[in-house]
Amino acid sequence: MNASLLEVDGLTVELPGTARPVLDAVTLRVAAGEVVGLVGESGSGKSVTARAALGLLPPGARRAGRVLVGGEDVLGAGQGRLRALRAAEVSMVFQDPRAGINPVRRIGDFLTEPLRLTRRWNRRRAEERAVELLAAVGLPEPERQLRRYPHQLSGGMLQRVMIAGALAGEPRLLLCDEPTTALDVSTQAEILALLGRLQRERGLGLLLITHDVELAAATCDRVYVMYAGRIVERATAAELFGRPRHPYTIGLLGSTPPLTGPPARLRPVPGTPIGLDEAAPGCAFAVRCAFAQAGRCDQEVPALLPLVDGADGAGHAAACVRLAEIPSPAEEVRP
Amino acid sequence: MSTATVRVGVGRMVRRLGGHGWLFRVCLGVLVVFVAVALLAPWLAPQDPTVGDFADTMAGPSAQHWLGTDQGGHDTFSALLEGARTSLLGPLGVVAFSSVGGIAVGLFSGWRGGRVDAVISRVLDVLFAFPSLLLAILAVALFGKGLGAPVLAMAVAYLPYTARLVRGLTAQEKTRPYIAAYLVQGHAPAYVAVRGLLPNIAATVLAQSTVNFGYALLDLAALSFLGLGVQPPTPDWGAMINRAQSAVLAGQPLSAVVPVMAVVVAVLAFNVVGERLGERGTR
Numbered sequence A: 001m002n003a004s005l006l007e008v009d010g011l012t013v014e015l016p017g018t019a020r021p022v023l024d025a026v027t028l029r030v031a032a033g034e035v036v037g038l039v040g041e042s043g044s045g046k047s048v049t050a051r052a053a054l055g056l057l058p059p060g061a062r063r064a065g066r067v068l069v070g071g072e073d074v075l076g077a078g079q080g081r082l083r084a085l086r087a088a089e090v091s092m093v094f095q096d097p098r099a100g101i102n103p104v105r106r107i108g109d110f111l112t113e114p115l116r117l118t119r120r121w122n123r124r125r126a127e128e129r130a131v132e133l134l135a136a137v138g139l140p141e142p143e144r145q146l147r148r149y150p151h152q153l154s155g156g157m158l159q160r161v162m163i164a165g166a167l168a169g170e171p172r173l174l175l176c177d178e179p180t181t182a183l184d185v186s187t188q189a190e191i192l193a194l195l196g197r198l199q200r201e202r203g204l205g206l207l208l209i210t211h212d213v214e215l216a217a218a219t220c221d222r223v224y225v226m227y228a229g230r231i232v233e234r235a236t237a238a239e240l241f242g243r244p245r246h247p248y249t250i251g252l253l254g255s256t257p258p259l260t261g262p263p264a265r266l267r268p269v270p271g272t273p274i275g276l277d278e279a280a281p282g283c284a285f286a287v288r289c290a291f292a293q294a295g296r297c298d299q300e301v302p303a304l305l306p307l308v309d310g311a312d313g314a315g316h317a318a319a320c321v322r323l324a325e326i327p328s329p330a331e332e333v334r335p
Numbered sequence B: 001m002s003t004a005t006v007r008v009g010v011g012r013m014v015r016r017l018g019g020h021g022w023l024f025r026v027c028l029g030v031l032v033v034f035v036a037v038a039l040l041a042p043w044l045a046p047q048d049p050t051v052g053d054f055a056d057t058m059a060g061p062s063a064q065h066w067l068g069t070d071q072g073g074h075d076t077f078s079a080l081l082e083g084a085r086t087s088l089l090g091p092l093g094v095v096a097f098s099s100v101g102g103i104a105v106g107l108f109s110g111w112r113g114g115r116v117d118a119v120i121s122r123v124l125d126v127l128f129a130f131p132s133l134l135l136a137i138l139a140v141a142l143f144g145k146g147l148g149a150p151v152l153a154m155a156v157a158y159l160p161y162t163a164r165l166v167r168g169l170t171a172q173e174k175t176r177p178y179i180a181a182y183l184v185q186g187h188a189p190a191y192v193a194v195r196g197l198l199p200n201i202a203a204t205v206l207a208q209s210t211v212n213f214g215y216a217l218l219d220l221a222a223l224s225f226l227g228l229g230v231q232p233p234t235p236d237w238g239a240m241i242n243r244a245q246s247a248v249l250a251g252q253p254l255s256a257v258v259p260v261m262a263v264v265v266a267v268l269a270f271n272v273v274g275e276r277l278g279e280r281g282t283r
Helices: A046-053 A079-090 A109-116 A125-136 A155-167 A185-202 A215-220 A237-242 A245-253 B002-017 B022-044 B076-112 B112-129 B134-142 B150-175 B177-184 B191-225 B237-243 B245-249 B252-281
Strands: A004-014 A022-031 A035-039 A061-069 A088-092 A173-177 A205-210 A222-227 A230-237
Touching: A004 A046, A004 A205, A004 B245, A022 A205, A022 A215, A022 A230, A035 A215, A046 A061, A046 A173, A046 A205, A079 A109, A079 A125, A079 B076, A088 A155, A088 B150, A088 B177, A109 A125, A109 A155, A125 A155, A155 A185, A155 B002, A173 A185, A173 B022, A185 A205, A185 A215, A205 A215, A205 A230, A205 B191, A215 A222, A222 A237, A222 A245, A230 A237, A237 A245, B022 B076, B022 B252, B076 B112, B076 B150, B076 B252, B112 B150, B112 B245, B134 B150, B134 B191, B150 B191, B177 B191, B191 B237, B191 B252, B237 B245, B237 B252, B245 B252
Parallel strands: A035 A205, A035 A222, A088 A173, A173 A205
Antiparallel strands: A004 A022, A004 A061, A222 A230
16 A cells, blocks of 8 residues: 555645735645655745644644644644654754754754653663764764764754754654755755665655755656645656646746756746735736736636546646646657 | 863853953953952951941041941941942842743743733733832832842842843744754754753843843842841941941041942943843844
8 A cells, every 4th residue: 555654635724914825725645755846936835835744834824624644634633742743753854954953052962852852762872873863864973973063064064964863753754845955056966865865765755845846856756846835736757857737837947957968048937926915816827827818817726637537646737727728848858 | 971061161151251352351350359259258358347336437548447437337348348248149139030030931921922922921011110129119018128028029020121031032033943943853842942942042131131130239229228128237238328328428428439339330340241241142
């Protein structure tokens, strides 16, 4: 059975004082051993989706739908259950390790405290485990690192520490919220390689949140594209590269330099993403879309429809009312 | 490992404290001297300031009485040294109680947010409206003169300053990603608030407490001056100023000027040190 580690089902999150929901009927799945990408611009709701999986929604948020982690309902879970879930099942790697690790405590404290407090391990055992973890993420001299403060480590090293901390509880599901955005380009590749290795070794389910669609396509098995709180396209990495269907995905791919092959002229997506204070009666992307049809795209909210018959909720799907009329960039562009 | 931590911590603190310029260092030195004097007063004082020599009242400085005597024949220099004990112990009590209480209230309020926060903030606003001195006088009226009642009353009056500061800092710090990272690790919120968040705002809170110390010293001296605080014969700077009134009228102001100078210098030093620590904390 291909059991989902993370199952988000029709999750809608509304914050007070906003014109549109932060998340609008978001549905996504992450199975064990699967790398899933969540791609979108800033403010598209990627991070909120990940935080919902941890029960970390902002206070005062109205929510509908379900979030299951390992089959357990997160949104309805009590404080104790939530803590147990966070300590054992699901973990998160944050964007900026400088901000995500308490600057006044030592690396060793960051790694051993969860083990000592949530698992009641003694200091010795927890420190041995921390050394193991630091070695696993490729930090030299792990024993010495335990005694150091975050400001004594480089960004890349600190992100490794953050990953080690996320793995401390032996989670089955790892959420990575733009894990390489705050790092140097050369370090980004190393961190991604590390994440990939750890994911394969441990059979983790991994949700990679990024604004880089090329990166997602290169590292993920499946990709969800988000725009203004809605999933607009769902595809395998190969499908997304080969035959992107939603105009937004096409635009994103056209505005990103390809990782391989000759550089082509980049075409930016015109306009800016709609803010939380703007409501869109129809498709949220309509105002920026070259294919938008007045009277249709700005009226009707497109549903995420499977493109392949008989898809079980994981196959290629896109949310666009003019899907049939939009030519996908030909396969010859990308091998 | 814990001893190493302490050693490194103290060394770092000393190095940090050195980097604030000469005014800060002088004021810190003054505070160290004051505390040392307060601790060692019984051994340092040349005479017993509680015993007056009526044959030698309102004397000027001499070899026997370095700073002269007051209208009761008490040695002013000895009274100054011994007075440092009560004059510093009182504010210490005020600051200790108000800081512990203020941190607890502020942390809880800022962390919980929402309705709890709103209610606590309004209660603090009401407490703000009470002048600390009035509260202290009220406490004296209820519980009698001495050091205990005014210190407790003033601790209550000073609590809102620390609480409001801690509340604001907590609300701000709470949104930082490392707090979410702690929660994601499965820690209890109380643990995250106390062990994770508090150390990050401690420097600023310490600065506020230091400034509070100066104000509490001033308030308690005023209370003693009114005759409501420490009672004679226990020496106290405020009480010394009070008793020296007749000496001032008789043209021998030295026994009043000396404790006044002590109060002014102490408050000034505490304010400078506190302010610099605050700059350090917010930077």
